[in-house]
Amino acid sequence: MPTEGLIAAEDVLLFANAAITATSQREFHSDADEQRLSLDFLHAYMLGNYRDLYAAVLALDINDHNAALIIRHLLATSREATEQQRRTEGLLIASRFALLPPQRGYALVAELRKAKVNNRRTRAIVRDWLAARPDLAFDAVKYRTGVKTAMRHAHLPAPDAELGDFLFRPRARARFTAPLLETWRRAHYEQAAVFELPFTVAEGFAARHGIARTAFLDRIAPRMTRGERLRLQESARERGATAVLADLTGMPLTRLAGYVLGLPPDTRVARRAELTGALRAAARRAAGPEAGTWGRVTAVLDDSFSTHASAQKRRRPLAVALATHFLLDSLAGTYTALWTSGRRDALLAQPYGATPLGERLVDALETRPDRLVVVSDGWDNAPPGMAAEVLRVWRERLDPDGRVAVVHLNPVYDADSFDVRRLSPAVPTAGIRDAEDLPSLVGLARFATGRSGLPELRAHLDTRIAAFLAPAGAAR
């Protein structure tokens, strides 16, 4: 039945868009509760109707929040899965679980424990995941409660007696032989030992010993992770701690764009060469072999006030737009960027003003590109609905053959429509989380015009699953 197939394909795309963008956090237009309620409904709906497709979405570039939710829901309803589904699901869950950052992995186990999901499959997956952790002693120090919960929940014995004592009977031993555990014990009494611990753990001990923040930051700097250093660099500089220096060259593109947008404009001007260089380098790395192959590209980038998002997701949509700008710059042969505010200097982007998308689209179409990429939250408001009209008339009258490939990428999940907001039915819309995923999203977006049915989508998902599971299979 083709209609049913189309509906299923539409549902899956809708869910994929949600799973890429939604984080159950407050957005500009809706609060956290609305977002969470809307997303929870979508998960329940997909799980109930298309279980295998629901699991298959794990192979796409969805965000960690949704990956954890999917894993939790799949494990909680193991009994409903058929034998065949169980096998694919198991592989997908194990592979995606391994990709979760450790804090999210431990949080997921805690959630499973809270929901009293403790079937054999869950225990096996947690066991395998813990066994694959590179350094369990390090995890035990840094995510102490998480490791304890995971071991308890999966009924696992500690890998060695010392670690077991460390977690469950910390006072049982006078000293530990493992160096990190011993450092942790000494840090209770000795200030010098604090600075050999991971940053987050040391922070607690520093407060306990009353170590001044500036001195602490200076001495703990070598122990910080890349993200911590990027996050704390500015506040450390304000306090006069000079040792915290983030190396911008290795940063992922969107993270870097977020960091740049957090800097005040005059700092951005002063460090222009450094920041632009880092962004360009990150974009080149993300573009990889595809660099320079996209021909003439024009981008319409939203920097209206709504890209400010919320206190939880500060300037996230704008960061995605800025990262996309640099990525397209390296993907394209000839590249033109048009910001909705009319700004020319991308580095100084700020959430400001209304969203005259219609006008910018006309400007963009006038450049006669091969490809037009729109990055916007879809709230076209000056005037509302003009972008849809411009795109409709363009398709009907000026470009009936579809020479210009138009794609809309939306970084914001709209709780009311259970999807990202669309600009126009004539143009495919895809959710986007990190600008780095752009090439694969453009591939997924072609299903979104409603012309391709479920078989094509299923084939696409199968290739993605095969590609996703390949390295895991090869390792075994």
Add this chain to the structure above:
Amino acid sequence: MSTASALRLDLAGLRTLPAQVWGGVRLVPLVRDEPLPGLRLHQELYGDGVGVVRVAPHTAYVSYIPHGFVADWGAGPAASYGTLLHGAHGTPPPVDAVPVRFHRRMVRRTAKHRLRFLPLHLALEGYLSLHFGGPSIAWEEWSQQALRRGLSPRVEEAYCGAEVRGLADALRVFEIHPGQCGVLLYTADALAAAFAVPHPDDYRALHATLVQDLYGELVHHYALLSAPVQDFAPHLDAERIHSTADLREALAEQRRQWADFHTGTMAAGLLAPQYTARTAYRAGDFTLSRFLPAFVPRTEAHIGEAITAPDGRIAYLKTFRLSESQIRRGHLLTHLAANDWHLARTAAALSLTPADLTARLSSASLAPLLRHRPPQRAR
């Protein structure tokens, strides 16, 4: 006492841009191509509590007054003051009782080129003090209280913007345009308030104060009961478009159509009628005045205050939409005053019988003025 003069509101210099809709609230931005020179506004916060303003000897105006505006027409270019936190020593400690703050007069000069006034309360007080003195001739129909104390105590009710459903959210998600100096606020597509300032920076600083302003009963009920209002979605005629230049022209045409439709139809109730204005203060070349409408029952009516530049352009505007019962009270009082408070003559002027007029007065809660009150109608 200042003299009354006729006034017609004219939004010259303020361009209308496309509206932004959130639920039942529609906000229409007004943009100046360049700021009006010579005048700046900023806010002065008074915190929560009751404000008491001494408006005349033995007469006080009591209301919730969260903030006042300060107009500054001194030195030429100046930065926006933004929000000034209460007092110089941080916020005051919380108190058990309702704090009461006393203001001297609605409009007061605080420094050489600086004027403090209480926005909207200035206009409301103008409405409340309408024929406040009561009957000018002691006709026998009027009660002793009316003759001795006039209309005192004269009370009107209004809602704080925070209680108007959806207004706070609509203002939060509204995207302020570059150069925006004003906004027209609609609930369920009824014009609720107009607000304009001389400089875009002032607007940016004062945008959020709209949620602390007063709104009439009508605005509150419309916002509460309204279904979400629709966007005016543009429609381009595909047949007439052959190139991107045509497309651009069609876009501009749509903008013009909306602006004309808005000024000609949606805002007509505010812009078309004639108002009676009274000057409250002359600040250099600028004139602060408050205005009252003609009080025609079953017609949209706004009261408000405006600062006008020497060339007649509006530098500052703030209006309050009267509800139907408030219009009716104004209507009856103006007609009574016009006929020297003579009941029979007023009734004749309104083509009513005196008994009908007394019934109307009492249903407009003006019954305490009458010596012999008509019997309450059975409910």
